[in-house]
Amino acid sequence: MYGMVNEGIRTFILTNHGAEAWRRICARAGVQEAEFEKMTSYEDELTYKLVDAVGEFTGLDAQDVLKVFGKYWVDFAGGSGFRHLMRLSGPTFIEQVRGLDDLHDRIILSMPHLKPPSFELEDLGGETFLLHYYSDRDGLAPMVEGLLHGIAKDTGEEIDVEQVAFRSEGADHDVFRIRLLA
Amino acid sequence: MLFPLHVRLDGLGRIETAGPTLRRIFGEEIIGQAFLDVFTMVRPRRIQGLQSIWERLGEKLVVSAAPSGEEPIQFRAVAVPVDRAHEGLLIDLSFGIHLARCVHRFALTEADFKPNDFSIDLFYSFQTQQTLLKDSQKLAQALKQSKLQAERKSLEDSLTGIGNRASLHRRLEEMLAHPDPGARFALMHIDLDDFKSVNDNFGHAAGDRVLMQAARALQASCGIKDMPARIGGDEFALLLADAPEEGELEKLARDLVAALSMPVHHNDQSCRVGASIGLVVFQPGQVPNADRLIANSDIALYEAKGQKSAVKVLSEEMIERHEKSTRLVSEIRRAVKKSQFVPFFQPQIDTLSGSIRGLEVVARWELPGQDVLTPAYFLEVATRSNIMVDIDRQVRRKAFSQLAAWQRQGRKIGKLSLNVTASNLRSVDFVSVLLVELAAEGLRPSDIQLELLESILFEQFDHELIEQCRTLEQAGFTLALDDFGTGHSSIATLIDMPISVLKIDRSFVSGLDSNAKMQRITGAMLAMAKNMGLDVLAEGVETLKELEFLEKAGCRSFQGFYFSPPVNAEEIERWLDVWQANLCQLSG
Ligand code: HEM
Numbered sequence: 226m227y228g229m230v231n232e233g234i235r236t237f238i239l240t241n242h243g244a245e246a247w248r249r250i251c252a253r254a255g256v257q258e259a260e261f262e263k264m265t266s267y268e269d270e271l272t273y274k275l276v277d278a279v280g281e282f283t284g285l286d287a288q289d290v291l292k293v294f295g296k297y298w299v300d301f302a303g304g305s306g307f308r309h310l311m312r313l314s315g316p317t318f319i320e321q322v323r324g325l326d327d328l329h330d331r332i333i334l335s336m337p338h339l340k341p342p343s344f345e346l347e348d349l350g351g352e353t354f355l356l357h358y359y360s361d362r363d364g365l366a367p368m369v370e371g372l373l374h375g376i377a378k379d380t381g382e383e384i385d386v387e388q389v390a391f392r393s394e395g396a397d398h399d400v401f402r403i404r405l406l407a
Numbered sequence: 408m409l410f411p412l413h414v415r416l417d418g419l420g421r422i423e424t425a426g427p428t429l430r431r432i433f434g435e436e437i438i439g440q441a442f443l444d445v446f447t448m449v450r451p452r453r454i455q456g457l458q459s460i461w462e463r464l465g466e467k468l469v470v471s472a473a474p475s476g477e478e479p480i481q482f483r484a485v486a487v488p489v490d491r492a493h494e495g496l497l498i499d500l501s502f503g504i505h506l507a508r509c510v511h512r513f514a515l516t517e518a519d520f521k522p523n524d525f526s527i528d529l530f531y532s533f534q535t536q537q538t539l540l541k542d543s544q545k546l547a548q549a550l551k552q553s554k555l556q557a558e559r560k561s562l563e564d565s566l567t568g569i570g571n572r573a574s575l576h577r578r579l580e581e582m583l584a585h586p587d588p589g590a591r592f593a594l595m596h597i598d599l600d601d602f603k604s605v606n607d608n609f610g611h612a613a614g615d616r617v618l619m620q621a622a623r624a625l626q627a628s629c630g631i632k633d634m635p636a637r638i639g640g641d642e643f644a645l646l647l648a649d650a651p652e653e654g655e656l657e658k659l660a661r662d663l664v665a666a667l668s669m670p671v672h673h674n675d676q677s678c679r680v681g682a683s684i685g686l687v688v689f690q691p692g693q694v695p696n697a698d699r700l701i702a703n704s705d706i707a708l709y710e711a712k713g714q715k716s717a718v719k720v721l722s723e724e725m726i727e728r729h730e731k732s733t734r735l736v737s738e739i740r741r742a743v744k745k746s747q748f749v750p751f752f753q754p755q756i757d758t759l760s761g762s763i764r765g766l767e768v769v770a771r772w773e774l775p776g777q778d779v780l781t782p783a784y785f786l787e788v789a790t791r792s793n794i795m796v797d798i799d800r801q802v803r804r805k806a807f808s809q810l811a812a813w814q815r816q817g818r819k820i821g822k823l824s825l826n827v828t829a830s831n832l833r834s835v836d837f838v839s840v841l842l843v844e845l846a847a848e849g850l851r852p853s854d855i856q857l858e859l860l861e862s863i864l865f866e867q868f869d870h871e872l873i874e875q876c877r878t879l880e881q882a883g884f885t886l887a888l889d890d891f892g893t894g895h896s897s898i899a900t901l902i903d904m905p906i907s908v909l910k911i912d913r914s915f916v917s918g919l920d921s922n923a924k925m926q927r928i929t930g931a932m933l934a935m936a937k938n939m940g941l942d943v944l945a946e947g948v949e950t951l952k953e954l955e956f957l958e959k960a961g962c963r964s965f966q967g968f969y970f971s972p973p974v975n976a977e978e979i980e981r982w983l984d985v986w987q988a989n990l991c992q993l994s995g
Binding site for chain 1: 450451452453503504506507533540547548551554555558562570574577578580581584586631632634
């Protein structure tokens, strides 16, 4: 994954736990780099190792780390100059979610090795939606949950998210049920 | 060409015509094929069949195709009906996310884009930027690398690879700012006992080995949130993030002491150190800063070191004791500045001739208008904080100047006796300092007797110290062995020593009058010393009976309260006058 993701993890730890904590996490993950080049592509393995080490450090399991990190990501990516890319899709939660593929497509122009996720939103009516999440990678569904809450926080809406299909349990892809709360 | 990437479909979805660029990419055989045989829908994802394209006229579509069976390419697409009858479809394509790949793969030029399409211009501009970006990335990477290295150096102990004082400091500050006020941390402050002797006896390589092994031992007892650090020469710290309750914590520390005390092998030799640990448990916000915490753990460590290989948990009393002694240290410093340390003198007498052999100089702290304090009050604290040297110097100079005055007055007071410590002897310029100070007062080394504790010479058996004693003797000083009999030396071991006076410790003197066994030992000791040509002086004589017994046993030199306690210069002058007068009466 692009260094930007690892940088996100690093900034998250620095903000919440401090520089020495980050050094210890890197040491535990066996990671030499203490900082990452946002626009350089790194092995996915490295990101997974970092997530595990953060889990060990914070006492959370990897899934919860991903959730927390997902929520944080929207702020972090937005703050890194990409917010206007998100805004292109529109100001509401639903518009932003619909625009996620376009968003990552646009990012590909500057990060040509990106292997982006793909999403599709299905309107079930009654403010309820199904979000289909397709990915070449495993295990990142909890992050999507966090990310969705991150978007909602950003657009000032409230949502309820529940994962209803699990690729890890044999489904074709992960699916989330989203309800917009008044 | 207006639409170089278009396809026109007939009512059955077959490609009737295609733009020149598409024909170049897919070959002329694309004509006549069904659109959905060549292209697959990528987005919207779950739609199939021509009908669904009809349902999404004018919307953004993403399709992909693999020309010549090679790597697939994504296109953006939009479909519009060709005629009113809605039979044919015009699908206009554009390069999507694979634009860069296509430009190279198909050698695209401006002609492959619609006249009003800016993408190829943007693309080349992007490419230039990417090249520039790569340059900056390289530079940034190099800078980051050196920054990291510098940072690592500044936060890592270079010998052992664990954290150093700076990184401990940082982590402590992080813990103190921890958001959970209920979190409990512990700081162990660890000092290796006898490390210096490993360096001295086995060399620095062995010393380094010991330090590295200690670092490994600390690492072995660390979890991810804990942190080991080397914070000084042989000083370490271990920071525990989830401190267990006190009993378990102490056990952990004791286990660590045991691990640190394991023998270390170096070049077929085995050396061993011990460790003392001071322990502090703390919670976020409880202590103002990391410096205070380290200072607190140091207080506990100090108490632990007092017992060697001990573990001590910081307590309120320890802090109080420490504050008291800190106050005392600054009082002592002030007293040195105000020159409040003075010599007191206690006579040493040859009872056979009645003459004064000399005066022993002892330090006293004279508080103006208050009591006079003995070293019991300040010696330990002053030694620990390295002020004793200054006090000694102050007292010594005053004593020398007093002796010079007495000599000028024609008083016969014999030699001045000064106590000498191991650290005096270790200091290379001790002899020259003494000689200069004496010369400044017009005195000579033969005016001075230096008294050293038996333990200095024998327990540490340090060749350098013995050499230093020889130098002093050769310079003309008389050397006396103080507190003789309390250590492990016997008179026989004194043969090779540059010592000419033995001061028998008070423990041999007190109670002599009633204890027959002691009498025999003391008698034998005196006889042997006499045979070896050593002068013997008995100190701590308090009663006439003790004096009489020792005289009978052959001793003639004495010091003790029986004659006079240590007193100031004026009083000793009066005492000397009285003694002299009595002597004259006796002989007259
Ligand atoms: C401006 C904001 C965003 C930026 C700059 C961004 C960028 C990225 C980058 C660089 C990656 C790494 C992929 C790789 O290197 O191959 C990634 C992955 C991912 N992004 Fe985003 N992203 C943004 C917003 C979002 C949002 C709002 C979502 C919400 C669901 C999201 C969902 C994901 C997911 C799930 C992945 C993991 C990749 C996978 O599933 O295979 N991203 N993104």
